[in-house]
Amino acid sequence: MLMDAGGPVGSRPDGPVGACDWLSPDARASARLLLGCFLATPDVTVRITEVEAYAGTDDPASHAYKGQTARNAVMFGPAGHLYTYTMHGHTCCNVVCSPAGVAQAVLIRAGEVVDGAEVAYSRRRPGVSATHLARGPGNLTRALGVTMDHSGVDLCDRGSEVRLVRGELRAGELVAVGPRVGVSQAADDPMRFWIEGDPTVSAYRRSPRAPKPSR
DNA sequence: GGTTTGATTATCT
Protein backbone atom coordinates (compact mmCIF):
# COMPACT_ATOMS: atom_id res chain seq x y z
CA MET A 1 0.00 0.00 0.00
CA LEU A 2 1.12 3.50 -0.70
CA MET A 3 1.89 5.29 2.52
CA ASP A 4 4.39 7.99 3.18
CA ALA A 5 6.36 7.65 6.36
CA GLY A 6 4.27 9.97 8.44
CA GLY A 7 2.82 12.21 5.79
CA PRO A 8 -0.86 12.01 5.09
CA VAL A 9 -1.84 9.88 2.15
CA GLY A 10 -2.53 12.07 -0.80
CA SER A 11 0.08 14.65 -0.01
CA ARG A 12 2.75 14.62 -2.64
CA PRO A 13 5.74 16.75 -1.73
CA ASP A 14 7.22 16.34 -5.18
CA GLY A 15 3.90 16.09 -6.93
CA PRO A 16 2.08 18.65 -9.01
CA VAL A 17 0.46 21.62 -7.37
CA GLY A 18 -3.16 20.91 -6.76
CA ALA A 19 -2.71 17.66 -4.89
CA CYS A 20 -5.68 16.93 -2.71
CA ASP A 21 -3.88 17.36 0.59
CA TRP A 22 -6.22 20.22 1.45
CA LEU A 23 -9.07 17.79 1.91
CA SER A 24 -10.09 17.13 5.47
CA PRO A 25 -10.52 13.56 6.73
CA ASP A 26 -13.78 14.81 8.17
CA ALA A 27 -16.47 14.49 5.53
CA ARG A 28 -18.44 17.49 6.69
CA ALA A 29 -15.39 19.73 6.65
CA SER A 30 -14.44 18.49 3.21
CA ALA A 31 -17.97 18.97 1.96
CA ARG A 32 -17.76 22.60 2.89
CA LEU A 33 -14.34 22.90 1.20
CA LEU A 34 -15.55 21.28 -2.00
CA LEU A 35 -18.21 23.90 -2.63
CA GLY A 36 -16.89 26.21 -5.31
CA CYS A 37 -14.28 23.71 -6.48
CA PHE A 38 -14.21 22.26 -9.96
CA LEU A 39 -14.68 18.75 -11.21
CA ALA A 40 -13.21 18.27 -14.66
CA THR A 41 -13.22 15.61 -17.34
CA PRO A 42 -11.42 16.04 -20.67
CA ASP A 43 -14.62 17.45 -22.14
CA VAL A 44 -16.53 19.20 -19.41
CA THR A 45 -15.84 21.19 -16.26
CA VAL A 46 -18.39 21.90 -13.55
CA ARG A 47 -18.25 24.15 -10.54
CA ILE A 48 -19.55 22.26 -7.53
CA THR A 49 -22.61 23.89 -5.98
CA GLU A 50 -24.12 21.11 -3.87
CA VAL A 51 -22.63 18.24 -1.89
CA GLU A 52 -23.48 15.78 0.86
CA ALA A 53 -21.19 14.36 3.52
CA TYR A 54 -21.14 10.66 4.33
CA ALA A 55 -19.36 9.78 7.54
CA GLY A 56 -18.40 6.23 6.70
CA THR A 57 -18.89 3.52 9.28
CA ASP A 58 -20.37 6.02 11.76
CA ASP A 59 -23.11 7.06 9.37
CA PRO A 60 -26.21 4.86 8.99
CA ALA A 61 -26.92 6.44 5.63
CA SER A 62 -23.49 5.66 4.20
CA HIS A 63 -22.81 2.67 2.01
CA ALA A 64 -19.85 2.05 4.28
CA TYR A 65 -21.92 1.79 7.45
CA LYS A 66 -22.05 -1.99 7.44
CA GLY A 67 -18.41 -2.37 6.60
CA GLN A 68 -16.40 -2.83 3.49
CA THR A 69 -17.91 -4.58 0.48
CA ALA A 70 -16.87 -5.04 -3.12
CA ARG A 71 -19.02 -2.10 -4.03
CA ASN A 72 -17.72 0.46 -1.57
CA ALA A 73 -14.09 -0.68 -1.42
CA VAL A 74 -12.87 2.56 -2.97
CA MET A 75 -14.24 4.54 -0.03
CA PHE A 76 -11.93 2.60 2.24
CA GLY A 77 -9.01 3.54 0.06
CA PRO A 78 -6.86 6.66 0.15
CA ALA A 79 -8.19 10.21 -0.04
CA GLY A 80 -8.56 12.09 -3.27
CA HIS A 81 -9.97 9.17 -5.18
CA LEU A 82 -13.30 8.91 -6.94
CA TYR A 83 -15.94 6.53 -5.63
CA THR A 84 -18.61 5.82 -8.20
CA TYR A 85 -21.66 3.63 -7.90
CA THR A 86 -24.80 3.02 -9.88
CA MET A 87 -28.32 2.98 -8.63
CA HIS A 88 -31.68 3.23 -10.34
CA GLY A 89 -29.74 3.07 -13.56
CA HIS A 90 -27.77 6.22 -12.82
CA THR A 91 -24.20 6.84 -11.82
CA CYS A 92 -23.29 8.87 -8.76
CA CYS A 93 -19.85 10.03 -7.72
CA ASN A 94 -18.14 10.75 -4.42
CA VAL A 95 -14.82 12.23 -3.44
CA VAL A 96 -13.08 10.09 -0.84
CA CYS A 97 -11.57 12.40 1.73
CA SER A 98 -10.22 10.08 4.43
CA PRO A 99 -7.02 8.01 4.49
CA ALA A 100 -7.00 4.32 3.68
CA GLY A 101 -9.01 2.30 6.15
CA VAL A 102 -11.46 5.10 6.90
CA ALA A 103 -14.48 5.61 4.68
CA GLN A 104 -15.43 9.26 4.80
CA ALA A 105 -16.64 10.62 1.48
CA VAL A 106 -18.50 13.51 -0.07
CA LEU A 107 -21.23 13.00 -2.65
CA ILE A 108 -21.19 15.54 -5.45
CA ARG A 109 -24.84 16.29 -6.03
CA ALA A 110 -24.93 19.23 -8.40
CA GLY A 111 -22.82 21.75 -10.23
CA GLU A 112 -22.76 24.52 -12.73
CA VAL A 113 -21.23 23.67 -16.10
CA VAL A 114 -18.53 26.24 -16.71
CA ASP A 115 -16.75 24.61 -19.63
CA GLY A 116 -17.70 22.19 -22.37
CA ALA A 117 -21.40 23.01 -22.18
CA GLU A 118 -21.99 21.81 -25.73
CA VAL A 119 -20.65 18.38 -24.95
CA ALA A 120 -22.65 18.29 -21.73
CA TYR A 121 -25.84 19.12 -23.57
CA SER A 122 -25.16 16.43 -26.12
CA ARG A 123 -24.96 13.85 -23.38
CA ARG A 124 -28.22 14.94 -21.79
CA ARG A 125 -31.67 14.78 -23.24
CA PRO A 126 -32.48 17.48 -25.76
CA GLY A 127 -34.17 20.50 -24.34
CA VAL A 128 -32.79 20.49 -20.83
CA SER A 129 -32.22 23.93 -19.40
CA ALA A 130 -28.86 25.19 -18.25
CA THR A 131 -29.85 24.97 -14.62
CA HIS A 132 -30.81 21.31 -15.00
CA LEU A 133 -27.71 20.31 -16.95
CA ALA A 134 -25.84 19.01 -13.93
CA ARG A 135 -28.57 19.23 -11.30
CA GLY A 136 -28.81 16.00 -9.31
CA PRO A 137 -26.14 13.31 -8.86
CA GLY A 138 -27.14 11.24 -11.87
CA ASN A 139 -27.47 14.24 -14.13
CA LEU A 140 -24.12 15.59 -13.02
CA THR A 141 -22.22 12.42 -13.85
CA ARG A 142 -24.08 12.20 -17.12
CA ALA A 143 -23.11 15.72 -18.11
CA LEU A 144 -19.50 15.12 -17.14
CA GLY A 145 -19.31 11.75 -18.79
CA VAL A 146 -18.32 10.04 -15.56
CA THR A 147 -19.08 6.33 -15.49
CA MET A 148 -18.15 3.27 -13.47
CA ASP A 149 -15.03 3.12 -15.62
CA HIS A 150 -13.74 6.00 -13.52
CA SER A 151 -14.24 4.22 -10.24
CA GLY A 152 -11.21 4.66 -8.04
CA VAL A 153 -9.33 7.13 -10.20
CA ASP A 154 -6.94 9.52 -8.50
CA LEU A 155 -8.48 12.98 -8.75
CA CYS A 156 -5.12 14.58 -8.09
CA ASP A 157 -3.26 12.83 -10.88
CA ARG A 158 -2.92 14.86 -14.03
CA GLY A 159 -3.18 11.71 -16.06
CA SER A 160 -6.63 10.91 -14.73
CA GLU A 161 -9.70 11.45 -16.84
CA VAL A 162 -11.47 13.01 -13.88
CA ARG A 163 -9.76 15.66 -11.85
CA LEU A 164 -10.56 17.88 -8.89
CA VAL A 165 -9.40 21.47 -8.95
CA ARG A 166 -9.56 23.65 -5.92
CA GLY A 167 -11.78 26.70 -6.09
CA GLU A 168 -13.23 29.29 -3.79
CA LEU A 169 -16.66 30.67 -3.13
CA ARG A 170 -17.37 33.93 -4.85
CA ALA A 171 -17.75 37.09 -2.87
CA GLY A 172 -21.10 37.22 -1.17
CA GLU A 173 -21.88 33.55 -1.59
CA LEU A 174 -23.20 31.81 1.49
CA VAL A 175 -23.20 28.14 2.41
CA ALA A 176 -26.49 26.65 3.49
CA VAL A 177 -26.78 23.45 5.51
CA GLY A 178 -29.62 21.00 5.77
CA PRO A 179 -30.68 17.35 5.78
CA ARG A 180 -29.61 15.06 2.99
CA VAL A 181 -31.79 14.20 0.03
CA GLY A 182 -33.42 10.82 -0.29
CA VAL A 183 -31.80 9.02 2.62
CA SER A 184 -33.97 6.80 4.76
CA GLN A 185 -31.50 6.62 7.62
CA ALA A 186 -30.35 9.62 9.65
CA ALA A 187 -32.75 11.59 7.49
CA ASP A 188 -32.60 14.63 9.74
CA ASP A 189 -28.85 14.97 10.07
CA PRO A 190 -27.66 18.26 8.56
CA MET A 191 -25.01 16.80 6.30
CA ARG A 192 -25.94 18.49 3.03
CA PHE A 193 -24.20 21.68 1.96
CA TRP A 194 -25.04 23.96 -0.91
CA ILE A 195 -24.46 27.46 -2.18
CA GLU A 196 -27.39 29.52 -1.03
CA GLY A 197 -29.58 30.73 -3.85
CA ASP A 198 -27.72 28.94 -6.66
CA PRO A 199 -30.21 27.83 -9.33
CA THR A 200 -28.32 24.62 -10.09
CA VAL A 201 -28.89 23.24 -6.61
CA SER A 202 -31.43 20.43 -6.58
CA ALA A 203 -34.63 20.66 -4.59
CA TYR A 204 -34.85 18.89 -1.26
CA ARG A 205 -36.82 15.71 -1.27
CA ARG A 206 -37.19 13.47 1.72
CA SER A 207 -36.96 9.74 1.27
CA PRO A 208 -40.39 8.09 1.16
CA ARG A 209 -38.92 5.43 3.40
CA ALA A 210 -37.62 7.77 6.04
CA PRO A 211 -39.47 7.88 9.34
CA LYS A 212 -41.55 10.95 9.90
CA PRO A 213 -39.53 14.09 10.54
CA SER A 214 -38.35 14.52 14.08
CA ARG A 215 -39.40 17.83 15.47
C1' DG B 1 -31.38 -18.34 -7.06
C1' DG B 2 -35.09 -15.09 -5.87
C1' DT B 3 -36.36 -10.80 -3.34
C1' DT B 4 -35.72 -6.26 -1.49
C1' DT B 5 -33.74 -1.86 -1.23
C1' DG B 6 -31.99 2.38 -2.70
C1' DA B 7 -27.22 8.65 -1.65
C1' DT B 8 -32.61 8.85 -8.52
C1' DT B 9 -35.02 10.79 -12.42
C1' DA B 10 -38.72 11.63 -15.54
C1' DT B 11 -43.42 12.05 -16.10
C1' DC B 12 -48.17 12.69 -14.85
C1' DT B 13 -52.01 14.81 -12.21
Next chain:
DNA sequence: GATAATCAAACCT
Protein backbone atom coordinates in the same frame (compact mmCIF):
# COMPACT_ATOMS: atom_id res chain seq x y z
C1' DG C 1 -46.73 16.85 -5.13
C1' DA C 2 -47.11 11.93 -6.19
C1' DT C 3 -46.01 7.87 -8.85
C1' DA C 4 -43.77 4.72 -11.94
C1' DA C 5 -39.56 3.18 -14.18
C1' DT C 6 -35.22 0.89 -13.94
C1' DC C 7 -30.47 -1.49 -12.54
C1' DA C 8 -27.29 -3.35 -9.58
C1' DA C 9 -25.74 -4.64 -5.13
C1' DA C 10 -26.98 -6.60 -0.83
C1' DC C 11 -29.75 -9.76 1.68
C1' DC C 12 -32.54 -13.80 2.42
C1' DT C 13 -34.24 -18.56 1.61
